[in-house]
Amino acid sequence: MARGWESKNIESQQEEAGKARELRPALSPEERARHDTRQSLELALATKRVELAAATSESHRAYLTRAIRDLETALTDS
DSSP states (O other): OOOOHHHHHHHHHHHHHHHHHHHSOOOOHHHHHHHHHHHHHHHHHHHHHHHHHHOOOHHHHHHHHHHHHHHHHHHHHO
């Protein structure tokens, strides 16, 4: 049975992702924890920025502004 273009493309992407994983150095548990924490903070910051852009209530906007400031501080400290 012939394979379609899409399945070949997906297979190629999976192979490239596997190669990239192999080339990356292994992280220690502490480095992994720091990396995971930083990723979580970056995701939370992006989420709060999107929420701020959509917020209409002044009190909610103030809350989000404080949350963004706190997340930026945490990212700077990490």
